[in-house]
Every structure is written in structure tokens, then in C-alpha cells.
Amino acid sequence: AQSVTQLGSHVSVSEGALVLLRCNYSSSVPPYLFWYVQYPNQGLQLLLKYTTGATLVKGINGFEAEFKKSETSFHLTKPSAHMSDAAEYFCAVSGSGNTGKLIFGQGTTLQVKP
């Protein structure tokens, strides 16, 4: 079975500070991992994903994440936060089998203070 845990339902950073959003997963098969962002009144948008290969994955808007198998983690980072990064962020793992369904964490709300 697959599951995702996001540590911290709310994270607050100052503009220009490092963003770190934590995600740990459990998977019975080699994991495919995703980070999605949800802005108010908009659909979820893919930030980045890990399938195979390079464990450091770069995404849109300056975000990146590193897959660490030994720690079962896939934390999301951005060196310098912008006000426009304020949103809700979801980590997800792809379920086993060939359906492609996603199992999401509970989400982390990122607040960026001026």
C-alpha cells in the first residue's frame, strides 16, 4: 500500500527566505512521487515529479525536490521565497498497478510574509 505524510500543515516564511516543505512516503513498489500546488480557486498544478533516474528533480518556479530512498522522503525546496509562492502544496505518490491514481498527503499551506 502507498501513503504520504506531510509534516506541518502550515509553514510561514519571510520573503527571500528558504522554503522547505516536508514529505515522507510509504510504498510497496518503487515510488513515483509528485508535488502539486493549488492556488485559490484554481486546479492543482504539477510542480515536479520523480519517476526514475536523477534523484534531484527541478520543477517550475524555481522549486526542486530530492528523492531519498533511505529516508523515504521527497522534500520540496526553493532557495528564495516570493510572495506569489503563497499557496497550498500537496505531495503525492502514484499507486501500485497500472491505473496511475495518486495518493495525496494532507497538504501544507505556505504563507510568505513581506
Next chain:
Amino acid sequence: GAGVSQTPSNKVTEKGKYVELRCDPISGHTALYWYRQSLGQGPEFLIYFQGTGAADDSGLPNDRFFAVRPEGSVSTLKIQRTERGDSAVYLCASSPGSLRGNEQFFGPGTRLTVL
């Protein structure tokens, strides 16, 4: 091009009523997913279509929930005898295929409120 669209954007109904929620996927996407997002939670999988058939409906909570995709494009999620616990945002996503690594493209959701 056009993204995934969902109608209505908001639906308010009374307990016991029947509702239909519509999803228009991206043209050419064969895989379609429905998720439910309760307040303060991440989306939870409901059902997956590959073409016209429901290939995985393991996430449907009970037999009051049903979904169809008769022509392999538009899908409708149907909820009978609605209950207050059904209140949530219902999300639809489509994908070019169902491979585990494929990106899913999400619609803005339908917010269902059951009074």
C-alpha cells in the same frame, strides 16, 4: 489549448437529493480520474476511467456514488440521496494515459454543499 473544465463550479443541494457533476477532460486524454477533497485534506481517489470503462472504482465510498463516461470523453459523477458528509470539492483530472509517471491535469473542481 483548453484545460480540464468542471461544471457547475458550485452546487448547493438538500440532504436526500440527487446531483450530477460534469467533467470535460483535455481533448485526446484517454485517462480520467475523479477525486474528492474534504476541507483541510488532500484529494482522495474515487474512480478512474480508461476510455469508456471504469477500470478502478475502488475509491467510491458506497453505492450512492456512480460515474459514467459513455463516449470516452465527458464524464459525469452522480450522487444519489446526498448526505451532509458528501460536502466537499470534487476534482476531475485527465491524463494522456494511465502510466504511473504520467502527469494528471486537474480541473478547478466543483464545490458541493449538502444542507
